[in-house]
Amino acid sequence: MERVPTSPGERPEDTDASHGSAYTATATVNEQGIVTEWSEGARRLLGYAASELVGQPAAGLLFDGAGDPLRVPADQQRWSGIAALRHKDGRRLERRLLAHRWTSTSGTKRWFVVSAVAGEPRPPGDAPLEEWAFSQSPSFLAIFGEDLRLVLANAGMKRALSLEEAEMRGLRLPEIAPDPVSDETERMMRRVLETGEPQYVDAFIRPTGSGRGWATSLAPLRDPAGRVRAVCLTAQDRTGVEGDRDQPLLPNADDAARIGTTLDSGRTAQELADVAVPRLADFAVVDLLEPLPRRDEPSSGPVTGPVTVRRTAVRSVLVGSPESRVAVGQTAVYPALSPPVGCLVAGRGALYGASDPAIVRWVAEDPRGAAWIHESGTHSMMVVPLSADGFVLGVAVFCRHRRREPFQPKDLWLAEELTARAAVSINSAPRHLREHTSTMTLQRSLLPHKLPDQTALEIATRYLPAGGEAGVGGDWFDVIPLSGARVALVVGDVVGHGIRASATMGRLRTAVRTLADVDLPPDELLTHLDDLVIRLSAEESDPGGAGEAAGGIGTTCLYVVYDPVTRRCTVARAGHPPPVVVSPEGSVYLLDVPAGPPLGLGGLPFETIEVELPEWSILALYTDGLLQARDHDIDEALDNMFTALARPASTLDTVCDRILTAMLTHPPDDDVALLVARTRALHADKVVVWDVPPDPSVVGQARRDATEQLTAWGLDDAAFVTELVVSELVTNAIRYGEPPIQLRLIHENTTLICEVSDSSNTAPHMRRARIFDEGGRGLLLVAQLAQRWGTRQTPSGKTIWAEQSLVGY
Structure with missing residues (x-):
């Protein structure tokens, strides 16, 4: 009988004598609802021995005939919830169960059911694990509030800066460690508060008088409502890393600059693969979910397998990337219990060796899709999910088959840093692209x-x-x-x-x-x-x-x-x-x-x-x-x-x-x-100018001069309208303006321009004459006859002009 691997740390020798420690209860149930396997942890939880339950219906374990939590749709691969269970002594136990539908290599389906049982409560006065992790972490950890002043600092930070938390609390980072890099780090912290996206400072924070330095990551801390309330600063000691012959712990500035250079998700994924190979891995693929989740739509919840992805980027030290059986642009399916799906579910990366049970199970479940692992000689693998701002975008797989040394935890950390940068860019690309398109459309619409x-x-x-x-x-x-x-x-x-x-x-x-x-x-x-x-x-x-x-x-x-x-x-x-x-x-x-x-x-x-x-x-x-x-x-x-x-x-x-x-x-x-x-220039044959004496009797002469010029230009059909315009503008200049007065005609292709200039700065305005008024209709007449008219000020006075279209004459 094939066994589903039990949880790490569960040992058959665990007995009730060790009831104070945490353990996991596991069981296997076939598609007909019959218990096929029963662990020691399950016996400790419900009191039944394996000999009493194997071969019996699992429904008998449910209290008072409660519904069977495993009766779920056939295409659902996982179930999680609270179930009321019956203890052997008749007691009712409510436990949270997690059930995975598992398919063997022969095609037989069964359920793998697990339940974590907590150990004895911590004695009063014991520090929670979270506090221990924060205070004892070898990394440099600090929390800065919304005002960017320090709230908490761990022992690593205190040791590095030779300061007690009380001495630093309430201070800004540039005040704690005066340095240009501190100013840049604080600027990036402000960006974390504004955008809610992690930031990375590819530089050293150098405390005063110290030759040591730390490369920094900044992450948002959110309240239950999702609002960013603080920034967590994490720094890794990089002293001496450059001299290490192994892979460096942090991506350098060139690596960071090479990822996310465009608004193209495919280009960003390929940049991630190109940075990883050959510097970090011998082979890398980046697969994005199909379809990619949209920022303007609610999250679909936890990832469940099998997962369909689109191969977006491939890079190998071998010509042609023979390891990848799926071409870029094609889709692939990861089985439910494969490492890529497991990392997507867990939301964090993991290291695997070729003989790890998870890899063995993957190859067994998907012999065609995972055959490349052994065929390429892959002996070490890292699987890292791409996620940003609460959205799971895809998964990156990094492998070694030419280098003999396996991946180390620091390699995984580096891969997660690079992948996180790519994920932020991919997640932001659709929004930036929409904004860019909208802005470009607006810009184009506003230009001529x-x-x-x-x-x-x-x-x-x-x-x-x-x-x-x-x-x-x-x-x-x-x-x-x-x-x-x-x-x-x-x-x-x-x-x-x-x-x-x-x-x-x-x-x-x-x-x-x-x-x-x-x-x-x-x-x-x-x-x-x-x-x-x-x-x-x-x-x-x-x-x-x-x-x-x-x-x-x-x-x-x-x-x-x-x-x-x-x-x-x-x-x-x-x-x-x-x-x-x-x-x-x-x-x-x-x-x-x-x-x-x-x-x-x-x-x-x-x-x-x-x-x-x-x-x-x-x-x-x-x-x-x-x-x-x-x-x-x-x-x-x-x-x-x-x-x-x-x-x-x-x-x-x-x-x-x-x-x-x-x-x-x-x-x-x-x-x-x-x-x-x-x-270009309008030469003398297209422009004519007359000086006009300030005498009303010369208006007739002005009309005749204009008519003769139109005849010379072959524009006799425009003479009637031009005479009326010239008569009105010259009369206005003589009556209301100041000498000297000039009349100018300009013949510009299909337009005839009539201008009358004088030395007065008083501009005329058009008004509608009343029924019994004897004047006041001149400019109204000009406006009706001309295509455009107006007034412009000149250094010596003003010019009244009217443009007349010659189209049709």
């Missing part, structure tokens, strides 16, 4: 989908979100048509990353468009934008925030206005990198624009410069993410940009691609917005 039609500039743009864990930020660009055929170019950079930065970017971009619509000069526009950021920061001030500048304080912006008639470019910037100019002859230089403070600081002025650019000059506007590459400094980055811009190119898209290729050899650490523009 299509560049507006205009003739002043040829334009190409690029936007690249930050790579790695930084996520999408708040960089933006915009192209805004202005009156008089002018165009505004904007590039800005909101501090921070994520949805908040993108939302702030959207608000600022809208504000810039609104301010540009009233034709503010660049310096005034930035001043109003600065005031807006200050108001936003006051509204969104959050003392407990995540560290991002509230409302976008520190945001930078570059605002450029180009006039194709005069070929003059007006520029102001708020803490932003200056634009690069490429002359038609190929010389490249930075435009010398006064820097100005970043937005949100207030009180400091912004300055404007005005330069004349030859036609076909190139302007390059960009955010600082383009200059902050990891592998070169800013001067080198600018040299690379200048070199790329100096090369002749047929299109601006080619110019953009050359700049990005030359300056970014990998995904950028920060967002990159790039806008490249080539200037």
